[in-house]
Amino acid sequence: MVMRRIVSVGSLAAVGIAAHTAVNLRKLRRPAPVTADLDEPISVIIPARNEIAHIEATVRSVLAQERVPHLQVIVLDDGSTDGTGDVLASIDDPRLLIISMPDAELPQGWLGKPYACYRASTMATGEILVFVDADVLLEPEAVASTAEHLLREGMSLVSPYPRQLAGSWLEYLVQPLVTWSWAATMPLGWARRTQRTSLSAANGQFIAMTASAYRRIDGHAAVKAEVIEDVALMRAVKTDGGLTETMDGSQIAQCRMYEGTNSVVNGYSKSLWAAFNGPAGSLAVNALLVGAFVVPAVGMITARDRTTRRIGTLGYAAGVLSRALVAQRTGESLAAAAAQPVSIAAFTALNVISWRRHLTGTASWKGRAV
Numbered sequence: 001m002v003m004r005r006i007v008s009v010g011s012l013a014a015v016g017i018a019a020h021t022a023v024n025l026r027k028l029r030r031p032a033p034v035t036a037d038l039d040e041p042i043s044v045i046i047p048a049r050n051e052i053a054h055i056e057a058t059v060r061s062v063l064a065q066e067r068v069p070h071l072q073v074i075v076l077d078d079g080s081t082d083g084t085g086d087v088l089a090s091i092d093d094p095r096l097l098i099i100s101m102p103d104a105e106l107p108q109g110w111l112g113k114p115y116a117c118y119r120a121s122t123m124a125t126g127e128i129l130v131f132v133d134a135d136v137l138l139e140p141e142a143v144a145s146t147a148e149h150l151l152r153e154g155m156s157l158v159s160p161y162p163r164q165l166a167g168s169w170l171e172y173l174v175q176p177l178v179t180w181s182w183a184a185t186m187p188l189g190w191a192r193r194t195q196r197t198s199l200s201a202a203n204g205q206f207i208a209m210t211a212s213a214y215r216r217i218d219g220h221a222a223v224k225a226e227v228i229e230d231v232a233l234m235r236a237v238k239t240d241g242g243l244t245e246t247m248d249g250s251q252i253a254q255c256r257m258y259e260g261t262n263s264v265v266n267g268y269s270k271s272l273w274a275a276f277n278g279p280a281g282s283l284a285v286n287a288l289l290v291g292a293f294v295v296p297a298v299g300m301i302t303a304r305d306r307t308t309r310r311i312g313t314l315g316y317a318a319g320v321l322s323r324a325l326v327a328q329r330t331g332e333s334l335a336a337a338a339a340q341p342v343s344i345a346a347f348t349a350l351n352v353i354s355w356r357r358h359l360t361g362t363a364s365w366k367g368r369a370v
Contacts, residue, residue: 008311021326025325040126044072045132058134099119109225121219146249165256174350228274250330296311319341322340
């Protein structure tokens with residue numbers, strides 16, 4: 001009976017999240033196609049550190065943007081030692097500004113990416129600032145459609161989540177959770193109408209802001225020590241009174257965030273410890289995820305009585321449905337949705353690794369301590 005109660009509670013939570021996912025996706029907006037050139041000057045900022053495998057394709061996809069006649073592209077080469085600077089030097093375009101920063105110790109209190117973005121922003125002349133990671137590929141109207149939405153809706157910041165690509169087994173398990181987590185749980189309609197900082201989900205792979213909003217909060221200086229600087233930036237804008245929106249950018253941008261198992265482990269372990277407002281929040285969120293998406297599957301397989309197995313099956317199906325609804329919307333793997341319990345277990349394990357590395361001071365990324 002105890003197991004049945006536990007499985008029932010978990011399954012009920014999974015059903016509730018699935019129902020919310022279905023409703024929530026109706027509130028999830030995409031940047032609309034544009035029909036005319038934008039008058040506003042736009043600066044696209046790309047921080048890059050040891051990105052030789054991606055940087056040329058990313059920069060060329062930005063330079064190929066349409067409907068943006070006043071485009072400035074700033075790439076900050078953040079102490080790369082792999083030839084990233086040589087690749088950048090080979091790209092000949094008057095709209096491209098390359099800033100080279102030595103591989104030196106960062107100023108006190110700064111982390112690498114916020115500092116790179118801030119340094120580049122001081123050279124930006126656009127009325128709209130767009131931050132793009134060095135491994136993101138944009139469709140030709142990605143910047144124009146995002147900027148037009150930003151202006152039309154009176155937003156200070158919008159974050160269109162790119163489609164998350166995967167290649168290795170751990171990527172297929174974990175990467176879809178990047179989008180699923182907020183699309184399934186954060187009330188999107190409310191989030192874009194409120195300054196509540198708790199309703200913030202942003203992805204630094206692709207963020208657009210008005211320059212005025214950015215300058216008011218002192219830009220990335222406001223989040224200089226934040227490991228998850230993208231969400232912190234959205235929260236800073238909301239605190240300043242601005243409106244923000246998390247969007248579906250799967251049709252205008254794509255990104256393979258980490259390549260290979262080791263990269264996934266190292267990438268997530270640098271930041272997950274900071275994702276849920278401390279140890280208590282991390283424990284609570286992971287317990288909820290395991291209870292809603294792992295426990296029902298365990299009950300479905302291992303329970304001795306048929307009723308518990310049926311309840312577990314319902315919970316498992318609800319979890320798969322929630323993942324599948326988001327995957328169908330964003331173009332990610334539908335087949336991977338069936339592995340939702342394994343995905344959550346892997347995510348929980350990454351949280352444990354992240355906390356261990358944080359507490360032992362061994363977390364690092366691209367040669368820098370985090």
